[in-house]
Amino acid sequence: MEISVNGKPVKIEIAMNLAQFIQSRGFKPQTVVIEYNGEIVKAQTWEGIVLKPHDRLEIVTFVGGG
Amino acid sequence: MNDRLKIGNQELTSRLFLGTGKFSSNKIMPAAIAAAKAQVITVALRRADQAYPEENILNFIPEDCILMPNTSGARNGEEAVRIARMSRAMGCGDWIKIEVISDNRYLLPDNQETIKATQILAAEGFVVLPYMSPDLMSAKRLVEAGAAAVMPLGAPIGSNRGLQTKEIIRILIEEIELPIIVDAGIGKPSEAVEAMEMGAAAVLVNTAVATANDPVAMAGAFDLAVRAGRQAYLAGLGRVIQSNASASSPLTGFLHE
Amino acid sequence: MKFIDELEKYSELDYEAYFRKITDDDIINVLNKPSINRLDYLTLLSPLAENHLEAIAKRANQDTIRNFGRVMQLFTPMYIANYCINQCVYCGFNHENKLKRVKLSMEEIKAEGKLIAETGLKHVLILTGESQEHSSPDYILQAVENLKGFFTSISIEIYSLEEAEYKHAVEAGVDGMTMFQEVYDADIYKELHLAGPKSNYAFRLDAPERACRSGMRTVNIGALLGLNDWRKEAFLTGVHADYLQRKYSDVEIAVSTPRMRPSVGGFPPRVLVKDINIVQYITAYRIFMPRSGITLSSRESAKLRNHLAHLGVTKMSAGVTTAVGGHSKGEEVSQFDISDSRSVREMSAMLYGEGYQPIYKDWQALV
Numbered sequence: 001m002e003i004s005v006n007g008k009p010v011k012i013e014i015a016m017n018l019a020q021f022i023q024s025r026g027f028k029p030q031t032v033v034i035e036y037n038g039e040i041v042k043a044q045t046w047e048g049i050v051l052k053p054h055d056r057l058e059i060v061t062f063v064g065g066g
Numbered sequence: 067m068n069d070r071l072k073i074g075n076q077e078l079t080s081r082l083f084l085g086t087g088k089f090s091s092n093k094i095m096p097a098a099i100a101a102a103k104a105q106v107i108t109v110a111l112r113r114a115d116q117a118y119p120e121e122n123i124l125n126f127i128p129e130d131c132i133l134m135p136n137t138s139g140a141r142n143g144e145e146a147v148r149i150a151r152m153s154r155a156m157g158c159g160d161w162i163k164i165e166v167i168s169d170n171r172y173l174l175p176d177n178q179e180t181i182k183a184t185q186i187l188a189a190e191g192f193v194v195l196p197y198m199s200p201d202l203m204s205a206k207r208l209v210e211a212g213a214a215a216v217m218p219l220g221a222p223i224g225s226n227r228g229l230q231t232k233e234i235i236r237i238l239i240e241e242i243e244l245p246i247i248v249d250a251g252i253g254k255p256s257e258a259v260e261a262m263e264m265g266a267a268a269v270l271v272n273t274a275v276a277t278a279n280d281p282v283a284m285a286g287a288f289d290l291a292v293r294a295g296r297q298a299y300l301a302g303l304g305r306v307i308q309s310n311a312s313a314s315s316p317l318t319g320f321l322h323e
Numbered sequence: 324m325k326f327i328d329e330l331e332k333y334s335e336l337d338y339e340a341y342f343r344k345i346t347d348d349d350i351i352n353v354l355n356k357p358s359i360n361r362l363d364y365l366t367l368l369s370p371l372a373e374n375h376l377e378a379i380a381k382r383a384n385q386d387t388i389r390n391f392g393r394v395m396q397l398f399t400p401m402y403i404a405n406y407c408i409n410q411c412v413y414c415g416f417n418h419e420n421k422l423k424r425v426k427l428s429m430e431e432i433k434a435e436g437k438l439i440a441e442t443g444l445k446h447v448l449i450l451t452g453e454s455q456e457h458s459s460p461d462y463i464l465q466a467v468e469n470l471k472g473f474f475t476s477i478s479i480e481i482y483s484l485e486e487a488e489y490k491h492a493v494e495a496g497v498d499g500m501t502m503f504q505e506v507y508d509a510d511i512y513k514e515l516h517l518a519g520p521k522s523n524y525a526f527r528l529d530a531p532e533r534a535c536r537s538g539m540r541t542v543n544i545g546a547l548l549g550l551n552d553w554r555k556e557a558f559l560t561g562v563h564a565d566y567l568q569r570k571y572s573d574v575e576i577a578v579s580t581p582r583m584r585p586s587v588g589g590f591p592p593r594v595l596v597k598d599i600n601i602v603q604y605i606t607a608y609r610i611f612m613p614r615s616g617i618t619l620s621s622r623e624s625a626k627l628r629n630h631l632a633h634l635g636v637t638k639m640s641a642g643v644t645t646a647v648g649g650h651s652k653g654e655e656v657s658q659f660d661i662s663d664s665r666s667v668r669e670m671s672a673m674l675y676g677e678g679y680q681p682i683y684k685d686w687q688a689l690v
Contacts, residue, residue: 006113031122032114033155040155058113060152062123064092065110065136066085066223066250066272206572240358241569307354307378317380320630321599
């Protein structure tokens with residue numbers, strides 16, 4: 001299935017929840033915030049969110065800025 | 067001296083806010099923050115890179131600093147609100163610097179959209195510090211909207227041109243009861259002194275420190291400048307008018323005729 | 324929030340202690356600030372500051388010329404009725420005073436207006452006592468309607484109205500409202516205003532704010548000097564003006580510095596306010612509120628008024644009578660005795676002589 005991550009299409013081969021997806025991509029969970037289909041989702045809820053086709057993820061983190 | 071800057075529920079001893087953009091390496095940041103004696107540090111929120119997860123910038127900022135994420139990238143109030151909410155979800159406190167820019171030529175902020183975002187976020191319990199084009203009526207509306215401080219620009223972002231908007235900032239300092247923090251434009255420590263001498267509550271500096279040949283030394287220079295300017299402001303600048311009770315009194319002499 | 328809450332902040336202020344701590348240096352420091360705050364203003368009102376009056380006057384003179392130019396706005400009061408149900412012990416129109424009560428008919432008001440207009444004046448201030456029976460808001464607005472043709476600016480100095488009534492007045496063509504609190508000290512206020520609606524301190528205190536909200540262009544406040552320690556009253560008048568100007572930045576807030584004059588009731592001033600005190604008040608206020616108008620009435624002598632033209636005053640009355648219909652029918656019984664009876668022509672000549680241009684018409688509504 002295909003989902004959108006930060007505006008780009010991403011193919012996923014096996015079914016997984018959000019926590020598994022974040023880990024598989026190499027993100028450090030404590031350094032990112034995720035918007036799942038337009039809603040901010042807390043880290044505690046990631047395991048309960050199973051990714052479906054056409055889901056939209058925004059994964060953001062802090063960087064340098066003034 | 068017990069001169070504290072109160073913003074929201076925080077009492078700060080440092081009046082130099084430091085931005086973290088444009089440093090040649092994150093590794094230099096802890097030393098620069100220490101040299102600046104800064105307590106409020108700005109960061110930005112960006113999409114996390116999938117291929118190369120960024121090194122976590124928070125590891126380079128001392129834990130006792132107040133983190134002030136900005137909403138850079140927002141082109142209107144709505145986007146600023148969205149970025150602010152995501153920033154707060156990072157769990158690093160309630161402070162937010164609102165920055166709404168829809169002008170890519172000069173990077174000047176959109177006051178009207180900034181006011182909208184301030185209103186929404188203040189109602190949600192954020193400590194809101196809006197970055198703005200210096201303008202009295204807009205500043206008053208920001209106060210009404212619930213801002214915790216007002217941050218007028220001295221000159222366009224990154225221009226290092228100093229206090230070009232000095233006269234309007236002076237009026238804001240006089241008329242607005244909230245702390246006025248000069249954000250953007252300050253390129254040299256002497257300009258930070260000038261802002262603080264006028265009675266600015268603090269200055270926010272980024273480019274001038276981050277792009278100096280020696281950012282740590284420059285951070286220290288800004289610390290000295292901000293403290294010198296503040297002390298001069300508190301001391302009261304020199305007199306021009308002297309009393310001349312004994313000299314001839316053309317305006318009030320009639321009272322003694 | 325209302326001004327009465329703001330005033331509360333100063334209820335515990337120990338003026339004497341504050342004045343005792345002030346040094347000569349403090350006063351010079353205040354004079355050297357580009358703009359001064361409320362407590363700085365109080366510093367300039369201190370007894371010690373009297374020793375620095377020439378320096379204060381110099382700054383006030385410069386601030387006034389920079390902000391207003393070398394001009395003086397002229398206006399005249401027009402008393403149209405003296406019926407009054409209030410008992411203000413110091414006022415000639417006091418309900419208890421035996422005097423001939425009159426009100427002008429609309430024809431008489433027009434005749435009065437015509438005579439004033441012939442002197443060249445374009446700003447008029449309508450005054451009445453408080454009487455719903457004889458000088459109701461309707462009567463006053465009818466007078467405004469009849470005077471519009473003669474004047475470009477009509478102000479009212481009448482009893483306090485509700486906000487909706489002020490709105491009606493603005494719609495009828497009134498652009499200025501004058502309302503003296505008389506005395507900001509609530510206890511003294513109570514002693515001096517024995518009966519009638521005016522005995523309601525809080526309602527009167529809020530009246531300028533209601534006028535600001537109603538779309539009035541100018542709101543002129545003041546304390547009647549001679550009823551309480553003038554330094555406190557001058558300070559609180561300044562605080563009131565500052566409060567209004569910050570909250571209603573589109574309204575021109577002005578102050579008057581009226582000093583008690585002899586009147587029919589024969590109530591002597593409780594406190595002597597000397598010329599030097601008036602000078603200190605006006606000059607200190609000018610430095611505190613550099614853009615604010617200061618109105619000076621003909622209660623003051625010609626000589627003092629000539630000097631005060633240089634020290635911060637921006638608006639003066641001319642060709643004054645404080646009797647009802649005094650312009651057309653001559654003096655009968657007046658609210659108080661005036662002390663400068665110069666005509667508009669004489670005032671103009673004096674102002675030119677002092678280096679100021681007299682202004683008869685400051686502005687005119689385009690609708």
